[in-house]
Amino acid sequence: MGDKIVILEDIQKIYQIGKVSYQVLKGIDLEVEQGEFLVIMGTSGSGKTTLLNIIGLLDKPTSGRYFLEGEEVSKFDSKKLAYIRNRKLGFIFQAFHLVPWATALENVLLPLLYRPEGFSKDDEKRAISLLERLGLGERIHAKPKELSGGQQQRVAIARALITNPKLLLADEPTGNLDSASSKEVMNIFKELNAEGLTIIMVTHDPEIAKNGKRIKVIADGIFVDEKQV
Amino acid sequence: MKNRFKQIFLKDILKELLANKVNLVFMLLALIISLTALNTIYSLGASAKKQVLDVLANLQFGKDAMLVIAGGGKIIGVTTTRTDTMKMKDVENIERLEFVKLVSPWVRGILEVSYEGFSEKMRIEGVTPSYSLANNWYTKEGRFFSEQDLKNMAKVCVLGAEVPQKIKAKQVIGKKIKIGGEYFEVIGILEPKPSFGHFRHDERILIPLTTAMRRVFNKDYLDAMKILFKENTDIELAKETIRGILRQNHNLYGIQPDDFRLITPDMAIERFTATTRILTVFLLAISVISLVISGVIIMNLMYANIEERAPVIALRLALGATPSNIIQHYLTMALIVALISGFIGWWLSLGLMQLISFFSPLKPLFSWTTFFISLGFSMLTTIIFSLIPAYKATQIEPSILLKSL
Numbered sequence: 312m313g314d315k316i317v318i319l320e321d322i323q324k325i326y327q328i329g330k331v332s333y334q335v336l337k338g339i340d341l342e343v344e345q346g347e348f349l350v351i352m353g354t355s356g357s358g359k360t361t362l363l364n365i366i367g368l369l370d371k372p373t374s375g376r377y378f379l380e381g382e383e384v385s386k387f388d389s390k391k392l393a394y395i396r397n398r399k400l401g402f403i404f405q406a407f408h409l410v411p412w413a414t415a416l417e418n419v420l421l422p423l424l425y426r427p428e429g430f431s432k433d434d435e436k437r438a439i440s441l442l443e444r445l446g447l448g449e450r451i452h453a454k455p456k457e458l459s460g461g462q463q464q465r466v467a468i469a470r471a472l473i474t475n476p477k478l479l480l481a482d483e484p485t486g487n488l489d490s491a492s493s494k495e496v497m498n499i500f501k502e503l504n505a506e507g508l509t510i511i512m513v514t515h516d517p518e519i520a521k522n523g524k525r526i527k528v529i530a531d532g533i534f535v536d537e538k539q540v
Numbered sequence: 541m542k543n544r545f546k547q548i549f550l551k552d553i554l555k556e557l558l559a560n561k562v563n564l565v566f567m568l569l570a571l572i573i574s575l576t577a578l579n580t581i582y583s584l585g586a587s588a589k590k591q592v593l594d595v596l597a598n599l600q601f602g603k604d605a606m607l608v609i610a611g612g613g614k615i616i617g618v619t620t621t622r623t624d625t626m627k628m629k630d631v632e633n634i635e636r637l638e639f640v641k642l643v644s645p646w647v648r649g650i651l652e653v654s655y656e657g658f659s660e661k662m663r664i665e666g667v668t669p670s671y672s673l674a675n676n677w678y679t680k681e682g683r684f685f686s687e688q689d690l691k692n693m694a695k696v697c698v699l700g701a702e703v704p705q706k707i708k709a710k711q712v713i714g715k716k717i718k719i720g721g722e723y724f725e726v727i728g729i730l731e732p733k734p735s736f737g738h739f740r741h742d743e744r745i746l747i748p749l750t751t752a753m754r755r756v757f758n759k760d761y762l763d764a765m766k767i768l769f770k771e772n773t774d775i776e777l778a779k780e781t782i783r784g785i786l787r788q789n790h791n792l793y794g795i796q797p798d799d800f801r802l803i804t805p806d807m808a809i810e811r812f813t814a815t816t817r818i819l820t821v822f823l824l825a826i827s828v829i830s831l832v833i834s835g836v837i838i839m840n841l842m843y844a845n846i847e848e849r850a851p852v853i854a855l856r857l858a859l860g861a862t863p864s865n866i867i868q869h870y871l872t873m874a875l876i877v878a879l880i881s882g883f884i885g886w887w888l889s890l891g892l893m894q895l896i897s898f899f900s901p902l903k904p905l906f907s908w909t910t911f912f913i914s915l916g917f918s919m920l921t922t923i924i925f926s927l928i929p930a931y932k933a934t935q936i937e938p939s940i941l942l943k944s945l
């Protein structure tokens with residue numbers, strides 16, 4: 312039994328559209344331990360992304376409590392949340408979201424731009440070795456549009472790792488990739504997890520889900536099933 | 541490695557700017573046009589004033605000088621009093637004041653001047669030898685009047701620099717020209733003086749004061765005098781003292797108005813620049829308005845940019861940028877735009893002034909003050925009008941990142 316990195320208690324999310332309120336999350340309880348590789352599955356519209364946004368501090372729950380490494384982050388202000396996102400969390404998006412005018416290396420360094428202490432020569436070396444490790448050693452000065460989808464997602468992974476995050480969050484990371492690139496990305500995830508990184512990944516693809524150690528299924532805003540792989 | 545950090549920070553902003561060139565060009569254009577106008581107008585005003593000052597300084601009408609003109613009333617306009625009361629006695633009394641360096645009295649009039657085939661009415665001034673010193677104006681050929689000329693009421697004259705050409709005379713020194721029916725021997729030619737506007741300094745003819753009063757104009761009173769003070773004289777005090785002497789000599793008491801006017805350089809400059817100032821204020825108001833319009837244009841373009849960049853801004857927020865990081869990012873962007881247009885606008889205004897100087901007597905004026913004022917205005921405008929869009933950028937929800945696609 313490791314330490315619990317994420318604890319969610321009765322998380323609810325209600326969207327208000329005009330007079331109609333629409334409850335997407337209907338009481339989510341979740342505990343994620345250090346070193347886990349959790350996969351959240353569910354059909355389209357079941358609330359997977361909504362949940363991941365809340366775990367990633369990109370959105371706030373309507374009610375419920377959220378503890379990240381023992382701190383109740385649901386009470387933090389925007390500045391503190393920015394700090395946690397920058398120091399503890401890494402994001403991988405389906406659409407990669409690289410800055411189009413920046414090179415691979417500059418994209419990887421981007422999170423460090425928002426640290427008051429800036430970054431050091433060592434950080435830059437670390438960024439280069441991350442890109443090398445992900446097979447992009449030759450492409451560090453390439454722009455996103457000069458890279459394939461798989462390569463772009465690997466740049467995004469390097470960007471998520473540069474801050475040494477405690478928790479890696481990924482929403483359909485292979486959604487825009489062909490099967491070969493998907494496999495590559497999943498191998499990287501497994502490798503990182505083997506090194507001790509906690510990962511929470513959202514997908515609706517059962518094949519991709521098999522890469523995780525634990526799978527939880529969400530349907531209509533609540534967890535309905537859980538299985539160990 | 542702080543420098544490398546700044547380099548990437550700035551590079552990021554510059555590349556974002558260049559990513560939408562049309563937007564950038566319009567932002568620059570909006571600012572450049574109004575800054576060019578602002579700069580040009582400001583500089584032309586400064587140039588006009590400087591030239592007036594230069595002309596006055598060249599005529600020894602600096603801070604230690606004063607003019608006394610016969611006849612009371614406003615500085616400009618018709619006299620409302622007698623004009624025949626200022627006499628040589630006044631000059632003698634004023635010369636005796638310890639703070640007075642010298643006094644140069646004169647009379648003037650317009651008289652027919654003829655030389656060989658030429659004949660035309662010209663400006664004639666009767667002056668004393670002190671005229672040269674008082675006006676920093678010497679002969680370039682021949683000599684000026686001596687005390688002897690004055691004592692003898694000699695029929696000699698000194699010509700303004702443009703007179704020989706005007707009366708079509710060559711080697712005119714020693715020759716005689718006819719002024720108001722009498723023949724005068726030319727003894728000297730004055731060096732040329734710069735003129736401002738339509739007032740031609742170099743077309744006058746000088747004759748000795750005594751000759752002018754007794755033989756030519758036949759009057760015993762003066763039209764004006766120029767007084768030079770010793771250095772560090774309290775001008776206000778000097779003015780009051782002289783006013784007292786003149787009022788006493790002219791038998792003016794109580795509420796009787798002065799029958800003379802005391803004019804200091806400040807008043808002369810005031811008079812010269814009053815008309816241009818109204819115009820300058822008006823034009824400055826227009827350019828400030830145009831600057832505000834540029835500001836609004838920039839604000840809208842900034843909005844458009846931020847809307848277009850919403851995903852990137854959301855990404856920055858997701859990666860840990862604080863609201864103040866985002867504001868810093870867009871205000872730095874605004875500053876870059878301001879600096880570029882500030883430089884270009886200033887440079888263009890220099891060119892425009894060069895062009896204007898071909899058609900007007902105004903000379904282009906290079907001034908660091910204008911440069912920094914324009915840069916300051918430029919930065920102020922862009923920063924103020926970028927604040928709201930920048931704040932708007934911080935309100936973008938980072939959760940849109942996972943929604944898109």
Ligand SMILES: Nc1ncnc2c1ncn2[C@@H]1O[C@H](COP(=O)(O)OP(=O)(O)OP(=O)(O)O)[C@@H](O)[C@H]1O
Binds near residue numbers: 326353355357359
């Ligand atoms: N900002 C919003 N306002 C209103 N409704 C929203 C908003 N965001 C999401 N929803 C709704 O909430 C529900 C869950 O959305 P969510 O994106 O979490 O689903 P998902 O499980 O990620 O689906 P998919 O697999 O298609 O990505 C959907 O019905 C969606 O329409």
Ligand SMILES: [Mg+2]
Binds near residue numbers: 359360361482
């Ligand atoms: Mg989703």
